[in-house]
Amino acid sequence: MGETQAGRIRVVVVGAGFAGLEAVKELEDAPVEVTLVDRRNHHLFQPLLYQVATAGLNPSDIAQPIRHVVGGQRNCRVLMADVADVDLDARRVQTDLGPIDYDYLMVATGATHDYFGNQEWARHAPGLKTVEDALDIRRRLLTAFERAETTPRPEERHQHMTFVVVGAGPTGVELAGAIKEIATQSLRGDFRVIDTSAAKVLLLEAGPRVLPAFPEKLSASAERQLTNLGVEVRTSCMVVDVRADGVSVKATGTEDAPTDIGSSTVVWAAGVAASPLGAALSGSRDKAGRVPVTVGLTLAGHTEVFVIGDLAAISDAKGVQVPGVAPAAQQAGRHAARSILADLEGRDRAAFVYRDKGSMATIGRSAAVVHFGPFDFSGYPAWVAWWLVHIWSLIGFRSRAAVMAGWAWQYLTRRRVARLITAPTPLPQPDQPDQSDPDQSDPDHHPRLDRPETADENHRDRSPSS
Numbered sequence: 322m323g324e325t326q327a328g329r330i331r332v333v334v335v336g337a338g339f340a341g342l343e344a345v346k347e348l349e350d351a352p353v354e355v356t357l358v359d360r361r362n363h364h365l366f367q368p369l370l371y372q373v374a375t376a377g378l379n380p381s382d383i384a385q386p387i388r389h390v391v392g393g394q395r396n397c398r399v400l401m402a403d404v405a406d407v408d409l410d411a412r413r414v415q416t417d418l419g420p421i422d423y424d425y426l427m428v429a430t431g432a433t434h435d436y437f438g439n440q441e442w443a444r445h446a447p448g449l450k451t452v453e454d455a456l457d458i459r460r461r462l463l464t465a466f467e468r469a470e471t472t473p474r475p476e477e478r479h480q481h482m483t484f485v486v487v488g489a490g491p492t493g494v495e496l497a498g499a500i501k502e503i504a505t506q507s508l509r510g511d512f513r514v515i516d517t518s519a520a521k522v523l524l525l526e527a528g529p530r531v532l533p534a535f536p537e538k539l540s541a542s543a544e545r546q547l548t549n550l551g552v553e554v555r556t557s558c559m560v561v562d563v564r565a566d567g568v569s570v571k572a573t574g575t576e577d578a579p580t581d582i583g584s585s586t587v588v589w590a591a592g593v594a595a596s597p598l599g600a601a602l603s604g605s606r607d608k609a610g611r612v613p614v615t616v617g618l619t620l621a622g623h624t625e626v627f628v629i630g631d632l633a634a635i636s637d638a639k640g641v642q643v644p645g646v647a648p649a650a651q652q653a654g655r656h657a658a659r660s661i662l663a664d665l666e667g668r669d670r671a672a673f674v675y676r677d678k679g680s681m682a683t684i685g686r687s688a689a690v691v692h693f694g695p696f697d698f699s700g701y702p703a704w705v706a707w708w709l710v711h712i713w714s715l716i717g718f719r720s721r722a723a724v725m726a727g728w729a730w731q732y733l734t735r736r737r738v739a740r741l742i743t744a745p746t747p748l749p750q751p752d753q754p755d756q757s758d759p760d761q762s763d764p765d766h767h768p769r770l771d772r773p774e775t776a777d778e779n780h781r782d783r784s785p786s787s
């Protein structure tokens with residue numbers, strides 16, 4: 322498909338995430354023809370996606386057009402297309418625009434959400450993976466406060482003012498902290514009926530501690546910092562149902578009857594599954610759907626096919642299980658590209674060795690945890706380290722400058738720059754009549770916009786002069 326230069330080795334890279342993009346850059350001076358295929362037109366810096374979901378940054382601060390990123394690379398062409406299948410024998414990739422033949426293939430299509438067999442939960446509890454997900458979550462969060470302000474019914478107000486985050490890995494911790502900060506700082510004083518600082522933010526984790534991949538000391542520190550911020554952390558708490566009006570939970574590993582938590586905003590940060598394209602590459606995949614690869618990062622029996630990034634189950638040359646994080650994906654991308662260069666130059670390929678760059682998670686203003694080799698630290702120094710690393714890692718000067726300016730403003734004013742509800746449609750409420758349609762809604766339940774029905778814990782008592 323498309324024009325190719327005769328005689329050149331054809332390298333097809335599927336996915337312009339951390340792994341794919343790094344591989345392409347490494348091939349910049351190689352005598353090959355690279356085709357970079359992605360279903361989207363932008364590369365996304367996922368580690369800061371929660372900032373878009375919580376109105377701290379705009380999408381364009383953390384996403385860059387792929388054509389712009391590789392625009393100066395003469396041996397690379399970009400195709401916006403969805404890859405549906407790979408024919409390993411014919412060495413051909415099937416896209417929605419047509420087939421592409423390759424001499425070398427790199428598959429780096431990342432991961433998606435996993436609802437552990439309960440895909441119907443996705444409708445009520447969006448996960449965070451794409452710009453669209455982040456904007457959907459931002460809309461739900463901000464709409465919940467708007468609904469809480471106008472409903473006359475206390476129990477409904479309570480439901481709108483309760484936010485549930487499922488899963489206490491780094492994304493869940495970051496989201497829960499940021500939601501609490503929106504409620505207590507960014508929105509303070511903006512509403513007339515509700516006291517936004519009374520919003521309840523619940524972080525539910527099925528395992529025994531938050532940030533399970535971090536050392537125990539840092540998990541304990543993160544839980545303390547979350548609690549200080551006002552987040553209610555519930556560990557060993559398993560979600561067994563998700564509905565439009567909340568979740569049901571029970572203690573992990575027990576037969577206890579589930580209890581209900583009313584909430585109109587549930588965010589899913591609990592499970593990750595490898596991209597479905599893995600099924601086209603290998604019949605044997607691990608529990609998370611990841612494709613096993615050799616220490617050279619290739620498919621068994623196919624030295625011309627590299628699987629890299631979150632899609633691959635990698636045990637490196639030292640037996641280290643490589644985690645699904647951005648630096649690991651970048652290292653794998655570089656390694657795959659260097660293997661191709663080694664072939665072209667008649668050298669032996671090296672085995673992949675992962676270099677652990679540490680891990681970090683932010684919790685809120687001046688609150689974070691960092692694990693870096695023998696060094697574990699938390700609080701303000703960790704927050705500064707987190708901030709510097711994330712600014713440094715962003716692609717492009719414009720992004721760095723925009724994010725720095727946005728965060729500085731946010732830090733000084735405690736305000737968030739992107740508090741926009743951009744979707745025109747109401748939130749899905751399948752269990753209730755559509756409130757936006759006057760013919761279908763219950764006539765006795767029209768909200769009174771002039772006064773709340775009764776006070777509740779979310780209702781701020783305001784004097785007439787206020």
Ligand SMILES: Cc1cc2nc3c(=O)[nH]c(=O)nc-3n(C[C@H](O)[C@H](O)[C@H](O)COP(=O)(O)OP(=O)(O)OC[C@H]3O[C@@H](n4cnc5c(N)ncnc54)[C@H](O)[C@@H]3O)c2cc1C
Nearest residue numbers: 336338339340360367368404430431630631645646647650
């Ligand atoms: C919310 C969130 C926060 C995170 N925070 C951190 C963090 O703080 N630190 C950290 O190190 N890691 C973090 N990660 C993990 C990190 O982002 C991933 O490990 C990394 O993105 C993996 O890179 P990848 O190249 O394998 O996949 P991705 O970066 O996900 O890229 C995959 C690309 O493939 C494209 N694609 C997918 N399917 C197809 C298809 N069929 N056809 C065409 N194109 C396709 C996608 O559009 C995408 O551009 C976070 C992840 C998320 C979701």
